[in-house]
Amino acid sequence: MLNNSHYIDKLRSSGLRPTKQRIKICEILFNTEKTFHFTINDLVKKISKATNDKISLATVYNTVHAFKKKGYLKEIPINSDQSYFDTNTSHHHHFYDENQKDLIDIDDADVEPVKVNTRIPGKKIKSVEVLVKVEDA
Amino acid sequence: MLNNSHYIDKLRSSGLRPTKQRIKICEILFNTEKTFHFTINDLVKKISKATNDKISLATVYNTVHAFKKKGYLKEIPINSDQSYFDTNTSHHHHFYDENQKDLIDIDDADVEPVKVNTRIPGKKIKSVEVLVKVEDA
DNA sequence: TCAACAGTTTAGAACTATTATAATGTAGAA
DNA sequence: TTCTACATTATAATAGTTCTAAACTGTTGA
Ligand SMILES: [Mn+2]
Ligand SMILES: [Mn+2]
Ligand SMILES: [Zn+2]
Ligand SMILES: [Zn+2]
Numbered sequence: 001m002l003n004n005s006h007y008i009d010k011l012r013s014s015g016l017r018p019t020k021q022r023i024k025i026c027e028i029l030f031n032t033e034k035t036f037h038f039t040i041n042d043l044v045k046k047i048s049k050a051t052n053d054k055i056s057l058a059t060v061y062n063t064v065h066a067f068k069k070k071g072y073l074k075e076i077p078i079n080s081d082q083s084y085f086d087t088n089t090s091h092h093h094h095f096y097d098e099n100q101k102d103l104i105d106i107d108d109a110d111v112e113p114v115k116v117n118t119r120i121p122g123k124k125i126k127s128v129e130v131l132v133k134v135e136d137a
Numbered sequence: 138m139l140n141n142s143h144y145i146d147k148l149r150s151s152g153l154r155p156t157k158q159r160i161k162i163c164e165i166l167f168n169t170e171k172t173f174h175f176t177i178n179d180l181v182k183k184i185s186k187a188t189n190d191k192i193s194l195a196t197v198y199n200t201v202h203a204f205k206k207k208g209y210l211k212e213i214p215i216n217s218d219q220s221y222f223d224t225n226t227s228h229h230h231h232f233y234d235e236n237q238k239d240l241i242d243i244d245d246a247d248v249e250p251v252k253v254n255t256r257i258p259g260k261k262i263k264s265v266e267v268l269v270k271v272e273d274a
Numbered sequence: 275t276c277a278a279c280a281g282t283t284t285a286g287a288a289c290t291a292t293t294a295t296a297a298t299g300t301a302g303a304a
Numbered sequence: 305t306t307c308t309a310c311a312t313t314a315t316a317a318t319a320g321t322t323c324t325a326a327a328c329t330g331t332t333g334a
Binding site for chain 2: 128
């Protein structure tokens with residue numbers, strides 16, 4: 001709520017102007033104890049609950065993309081009708097509940113490091129992600 | 138080309154009527170030495186090269202979904218503007234070239250089995266997939 | 275053999291997540 | 305304060321996918 005100067009600094013130091021829309025979105029995304037996963041639609045709902053000043057859909061998309069580019073958000077590779085984003089930018093993997101359409105973090109300690117013993121010449125690895133799809137037992 | 142009776146049997150035995158559209162799509166997808174990845178758009182192009190009788194887009198979607206449901210195709214989890222499918226239904230993982238937007242199989246022997254030491258109560262594992270994103274070095 | 279029916283194909287409309295546009299507004303520098 | 309590049313916004317456009325409902329066809333069994 002109060003300590004927005006932190007977000008203002010963060011935004012400014014990454015070359016993003018600290019507009020009131022971006023600060024509000026920072027509050028919603030990063031003022032939480034726990035990290036979480038969200039879709040653009042989820043975020044729009046959170047925003048409308050959190051404030052009376054509405055933020056346009058275009059700005060929500062712009063901001064999420066800007067934050068992703070700066071490394072403040074990750075996008076989770078999943079086949080879905082919409083993109084999932086993650087406020088947890090540390091290295092970790094996911095369960096995807098196909099019934100509830102819900103992403104769940106897998107603690108990195110619970111996955112043995114993935115060893116890939118082959119490379120593509122001329123390419124460097126950007127990320128290695130495990131997706132465990134689950135369904136009702 | 139000739140040996141369509143195999144596909145006819147395959148389709149019939151899985152409860153799908155062997156229509157000429159489905160048989161043609163079987164030929165295109167499964168009459169190859171190597172397995173491959175494709176988007177719906179890729180498949181539409183392959184079809185128009187392979188035949189004069191056009192197959193409607195709706196049928197292409199219907200057929201791919203039906204084949205996926207029967208386990209003849211897999212969908213690859215990826216963030217993209219379109220879905221990727223795989224004629225290789227055996228267990229394996231992927232590189233995704235973000236520059237070329239190309240999927241590349243990783244031989245299963247080149248990846249140590251992924252050990253996930255946690256479960257979700259009431260859920261069973263459907264798949265465990267590794268996606269290695271690569272980019273120009 | 276062939277009528278009947280359920281399954282299938284089809285063109286086109288509808289849907290929906292996302293991106294583009296271009297006018298208006300604003301943060302920060304000078 | 306003034307200027308300008310950056311940002312927001314409403315809205316249109318785009319594009320992949322799904323839906324609709326009419327026409328068509330493979331299969332069954334009388
Ligand atoms: Mn959710
Ligand atoms: Mn391709
Ligand atoms: Zn996560
Ligand atoms: Zn593959």
